[in-house]
Amino acid sequence: MKVIEAINLNKKFINGKEETHVLKDINLSIHQGEFVSIMGPSGSGKSTLLYLLGGLDAPTSGSVMLEDTDLSKVKQKQMSKLRRSKIGFVFQFYNLVPNLSVEDNILLPIILDGENPKKYEAALTDILETIGLTDKRKLTPRELSGGQQQRVAIARALVFDPDIIFLDEPIGNLDSKTGKEIMQLFQTINLKYNKTLVQVTHSAKSAKYGTSIVRLVDGQIVEHIDVCEEESITA
Numbered sequence: 001m002k003v004i005e006a007i008n009l010n011k012k013f014i015n016g017k018e019e020t021h022v023l024k025d026i027n028l029s030i031h032q033g034e035f036v037s038i039m040g041p042s043g044s045g046k047s048t049l050l051y052l053l054g055g056l057d058a059p060t061s062g063s064v065m066l067e068d069t070d071l072s073k074v075k076q077k078q079m080s081k082l083r084r085s086k087i088g089f090v091f092q093f094y095n096l097v098p099n100l101s102v103e104d105n106i107l108l109p110i111i112l113d114g115e116n117p118k119k120y121e122a123a124l125t126d127i128l129e130t131i132g133l134t135d136k137r138k139l140t141p142r143e144l145s146g147g148q149q150q151r152v153a154i155a156r157a158l159v160f161d162p163d164i165i166f167l168d169e170p171i172g173n174l175d176s177k178t179g180k181e182i183m184q185l186f187q188t189i190n191l192k193y194n195k196t197l198v199q200v201t202h203s204a205k206s207a208k209y210g211t212s213i214v215r216l217v218d219g220q221i222v223e224h225i226d227v228c229e230e231e232s233i234t235a
């Protein structure tokens, strides 16, 4: 089943008289359970593509289909709801709230949505177990290592049980050992929870935790290939 599809996607940024054509006629289908890595040189449009696919920004032309929904036809309010319930995001810098505990950071989307966090107690316990931070649930981010903070950000992206999770250089800020552990965690989330993942990465190695690789050069997809079995890394 297709979870996300980009159709003739174009993105231009206009600054004064200057126009930058960042994404050029992108066509891309991502299926349920895939773990796609977007790679390419700095400035090639990877983050821009990720944000368009996740509905954080709108294309200049073309469309993004999230399951059966054309994101360009969705009203603002419905879009926020859709983003919260179907889509998770994890960034390079963890974007945690410093004075909230691990649990409250994870539950933040729920609280912001006006829902009762008590309903999510069982889910929270399960997620804390998955990310391996059960014993640190009452601590604040400044008492955690970088890798642990990223785990909290991952947990926050999981709390609404989204169908698809977007990752923008999720291990870009971590040492290689911690990065490897986080990649293994993503793989678990992909395989155990059958979540669709789309990551932007500069690392050929972390791309091999996934199922396919999209190469972007100068705003165009030049390749979309499967990670072959001999090359794939399985935890």
Ligand SMILES: Nc1ncnc2c1ncn2[C@@H]1O[C@H](COP(=O)(O)OP(=O)(O)OP(=O)(O)O)[C@@H](O)[C@H]1O
Binding pocket: 013, 014, 015, 020, 022, 040, 041, 042, 043, 044, 045, 046, 047, 048, 049
């Ligand atoms: N909001 C914006 N306004 C104007 N130009 C932008 C904006 N966002 C991105 N760009 C331009 O679009 C191009 C692609 O940016 P993007 O962030 O998608 O690259 P990237 O492939 O993610 O690079 P990196 O690997 O360095 O993160 C760049 O030339 C950038 O200057």
Ligand SMILES: [Mg+2]
Binding pocket: 046, 047, 048, 200
């Ligand atoms: Mg980027």
